[in-house]
Structures are given as structure tokens and as C-alpha cells.
Amino acid sequence: ENTSGDSEKVTYKVGTEPTFPPFDTTDEEQNIVGLDMDLIKAIGEDQGFEVTFENLTFDGLVPALKAGNIDIIAAGMNKDDPERQKQVDFSDAYYESKLMVAVTEDNNTIKSVDDLTPDMKVAAQTGTTGATKTQELADEGKIAEAVILDGLDTAMMQLLNGDVQAVINDKPVTEAYMKKQPDKIKMVGEPLNAENYGFAVQKGNTELLEKINAGLANIKEDGTFDKLVDEWFNK
Template sequence: MKNWIKKISIVCMALIMVVGVTACGSSDSGSGDSGEVYTVATEPTFPPFDTTDEDGNIVGFDMDLMNAIAEDQGFSVEFVSYNFDGLIPALQSGNADIVAAGMWASDERKAEVDFSETYFDSGVVLAVADDNNTINSVDDLTSDMKVAYQVGTSSMDVAQQLEEEGKIAEAVGFDKVNDAVQAVNTGAVDALLNDKPVTLEYMNQQPDIIKIVGENVTTESYGIAVQKGNTELLDKINAGLKNVQEDGTFDELLEKWGLAEK
């Protein structure tokens, strides 16, 4: 009788173990239908597109847009922070699947990565200290001036070209836009070249610190980037982007992040 009870106990324990293993194996790591989780690289000092909240979470228009695309297409995303000039290398090395970072889909970058359909038109502008009445446009820059830019961005190309042409003394690079803004504020540099909507956001956050002068120096359009040749993921992003634009979600996000009029 004891042997029979012992055998029953062993069988029951085995069944419990099988059920437990099956339950663990069926857990879904993402909220999407497919279970796919993609790593999205960004540079979170680029508000309102990419920034951090008071708890240190990466938030912004790009984050909400990627979450909307992911929900539409049945996959999930997680966001990781890089310096801007490290974003494309992160894709190329496979450390990230997607870049969503207010990135200009320029011809030079298209040679390195593949871009989605563009989703926002922008441009580089010149900003100076709010009390600066000497510089009113790029034409007022002189050969003794220093101009800041964010490393790896389109503003870097503009600033370095001005330096090469002798129109300014030095193009000064910063990893983060907020450090460049601070350099203008303290007088360490004379001006800043940066994307217009981001500059406007810094002006909203810190009134009377900087101001935009003159017209757009360049025009550009932002796209979402994936590794060269990853057509499967790119097709998902383009399909999701189209759907959220058509169902009104995109416009709601523009309003939420104050980009509707920018």
C-alpha cells in the first residue's frame, strides 16, 4: 500500500513540474501579438521629440509614435539612450534594431542605413543669447566668432562648413543640445546651430535664454532608421506609420507635444 501511494505521489509531482514548465514557456515578453520586441535607439536631449521625464524615463513624440506603430503592427519596443553620433553605429553593429531620434533622412545617411517614409519637416536655425542684438542672421557671423552644434547632427555639417569657409573662428561640438544652449547662455560661444522645433522647445522651457534669428539655414525631413537591408522591419514601420497618420493618432501626438504649428 505504501509503495502504491509513493508511486502516485511521484506521478503527481511529475505532472506538476510539466504544467509549471509549460506555463513558464508560454509567457510573452512583449505586448504585441507577434511577441517581437525591438530595441529603439534615441538621444534623449532633443525635446520634444526625445527627452526624459522627472523619473528618468525616455519620453517624447518619437517614443509615442514608435509605441503607436508597434501597437498597430503587433510588436513591442524598448528604448535605449545613445549619444547622437552613436545611433547609426548602434544599428550597424546590431545593438539596436531601430533609430527614432528626430534624424534627418539625408542622402549621406541613406548610404549607411535605410529610412522609413519621412514624418516631420524641419530645418536648422541659428540661435543666440536673448539679449544679443548684434547677430540677426547667419550673414552677421564673423571670423572671430564661435558657433556651437550637436555632434553627429545636420547642424554639425553647417557649422563645420562655416568654419572651413573662414566665416567663423571655430565650430564647437557638444554631445547634448542642453550643454550647447548653456554655452550660448554663458557666452562661451556666440551662437548655436540646431533644429528649429527643438530650439523652440528649449526657448519654451527656458524663456529669455536664447532666441532664433533669421530664416532656416537648411530644410530637412525626419525619418525612422533601420539597418541597411532590413526590409521586413522597414515595411512594418512604414505600414504602421501610414495607419497612425490616417486614423488621426499622428495628429493627436503632434498636438500633445506642441508640434502641430512648428
């Protein structure tokens, strides 16, 4: 938080991990952009605050928030996770999501999570719900190894290279990767969970949390929210 400078508005530092399109990604100049960024900017415009963005690993976001290095997490973060709820406070939900198993388009043997076998490697992003699920499969001996990576771009690359046989990740994000490289990746089987994304603030920071919730309600009400979702899902 910073009130100095030309602007009289308070500026909050927003942390994210930007290999998570269309929510958190980067443009050609490596600026952090995405639906999460546009949503929190619009919420700030409504509530009279400004934002800057910080690029962190996903598992570094909660520690950075707790340490006060950032003020808000905007990272497609599942708010229904009790372990996270002990550490941070979440805003109202802004997006419903689910985990899916992704394989290469030409894979004819893996049709669901049950077709994974003890000789297979499965990738997921560090600190995510997908990583927890993947680690569970490894612990149960259902797969050879959970390959836990910092970036989802790397996970998708390893899938295409054949280094791993599957990736467990959020459905709308895997769909964004599928769009970038058509006819290479597909999703199989039933969703492995249901989750709700929320913005996170430090535990007890009710002042900021109330601003975020009020702003979120207002941008839903005035159509900004739907417009931004449409824009980012139709790129």
C-alpha cells in the same frame, strides 16, 4: 530583436539621443520619452510589436544600428542626407524641419548667419546636420570655432553662459528650449536648410521597414499621429 519572455510579441530596441525635445527627451525619472517614442510605440501597437529605448550619443546611433545593437533609430534624424542613406534605410518622412541660428535674446548684432564673424564660437550637436553646417562655417573661416558637443542641453547652456555666441540646431527643438527658459534665446535669419525626419532600420531590413511605414500610414489615418504631435508641441 527579442522574441523570448511572457509576451508573444517581438520587441525591438529603439535607439535615440534624448536632449532633443519634444522629439527625444527624458522625464523626472530619467525615462526616455518624447514624440518619437510615442510615435514608434503607436506604430508598434498597430503592427504588433513592442519597443524598449536605448540612450546613445547622436553620432553613435548609426554605428549601433549597423552593429545590430539596436533595431530602429528614432531620433529626429534627417532622412534626406545621402551619406546616411548609404548606411541605413529610412522610413517614410514623418516631420518636416529646418536648421536655424539661435542667439541670446539680448544679442543685437547677429541678425542672420551672415553676421557671424571670425572671432565667434558656434555650438552644435555631434553628428547632426547642424554640426555639418557649423563645421562648414569654421572651415570657410567665417567663425573662429565649431564647438561640437554631445548634448544640446550643454550647447544651450554654453550659449546662455556666453561661451559660444550662437547655436545651430533644428527649429522645433530650439523652440522647446526657448519655452523652458522664456525670454533668454531667440532665433534669427532665414532657415539654413530643409529636412525630413525618418525612422531608420538596418540596410535591407525591409520586413521591419514595411511594418514601420504601414503603421505610420495607419496612425496618420486614424488621427493618433496628429494627436501625439499636438500633445508634445503643447506641453
